[in-house]
Amino acid sequence: MNTRDRLKQIGLSLFARHGYEGTTLAQIATAAGIKKPSIYNHFDSKAALFLELSRDADDDLIALIDASLADMAAAPFEHRLRHLLQQCATFAYREHQGVFYKRFLLFPPQDLVTEAEAITEQGESRIDRRLVAFVQEGRRIGALRSTLTDDHFVAAFYCVVDGLLSETFMYEKREFERRFEGVWSVFWAGVTAG
Amino acid sequence: MNTRDRLKQIGLSLFARHGYEGTTLAQIATAAGIKKPSIYNHFDSKAALFLELSRDADDDLIALIDASLADMAAAPFEHRLRHLLQQCATFAYREHQGVFYKRFLLFPPQDLVTEAEAITEQGESRIDRRLVAFVQEGRRIGALRSTLTDDHFVAAFYCVVDGLLSETFMYEKREFERRFEGVWSVFWAGVTAG
């Protein structure tokens, strides 16, 4: 792997673990096997490296959602919803990218809040549109209970994804998968029966 | 309010917004109307201030849970569960304490990870015990569906609380309350029918 990509990978993991302010260019450089000023041969600034990683993560998450919806288009609705949820949740185990993204979403660096919001804003509305279309189809074909409103579904879905993402920090993958089953069983029961 | 409490209140809000590494003693001092070194008349170090705030937040959350369980002991089970969830979720709107706690829980400062885990560990097991007793009672009296296991309930409850806590960053209180209704309706349906 070339130096630039190596810096990005190392930056991703360090920013995820220690945050923007808690990560120094010296740490990144040392982990990459070069000296601190050499980073500037590849990125204009610490902020530029961070924002490029942020844009990548946002793009990857949306690509993941689109891929899940496309791949499972022909499957039963329950499978499609479960797959979508699982893909979003296990995003966190992708080479620290999930942790990075979550941190970026909830606690963007104070100096970069304007740029950060520009990145996340468009992402959220794109996801919203897909979710609403999804729940409407589910209700129409009778897979979801007819009393379930768009708003309720979207709120519950986001809540579950956020909750699961949080739990990926606290539990190993095995334990997380156990918890996922519990969350899924309650969520699915909640959107179908009631 | 005396200077010490003022420093704690200001520290809470700044740590919540900008994190441990992103907050400087100079900022705290300025907001409190004193000079930076004067902080050391009240706290041994930046870390000591932060950890005291962390312990306070952890204690307050547990006290909140206990209070909710005690206050609603005589109410219908649905009301008790809803109240508990709501109390946990709206913890976030308590003068930045919720944001602080969430950040502390998910992204503790790298230098204080040992001390941070010591604080959160005992808190979590205390909450676990209460939740398990709660779900068992709910099943026994027929308020929860008999197929709902302890594990599934605990996982789903934590997930919902974590998800709601996350959403408190993103939405104003009014919008949050709207979302809470959606989450609650799905969650309640999920733990009863199915």
Added chain:
DNA sequence: AATAAACTAACGACCGTTAGTTAGCCATCT
């Protein structure tokens, strides 16, 4: 008179960043 709590001054360490230099690589030109 004693104590608490503010202050000023300054310390050493580290931060992100810039400047200037050097080594290697590849295309071009004599």
Added chain:
DNA sequence: AGATGGCTAACTAACGGTCGTTAGTTTATT
């Protein structure tokens, strides 16, 4: 073929600034 020049990416040295912290002093309160 061999020399030339430009480009990339590494380096060392150092800058100005800020960090948390300490020492020593003054002020106010009890």
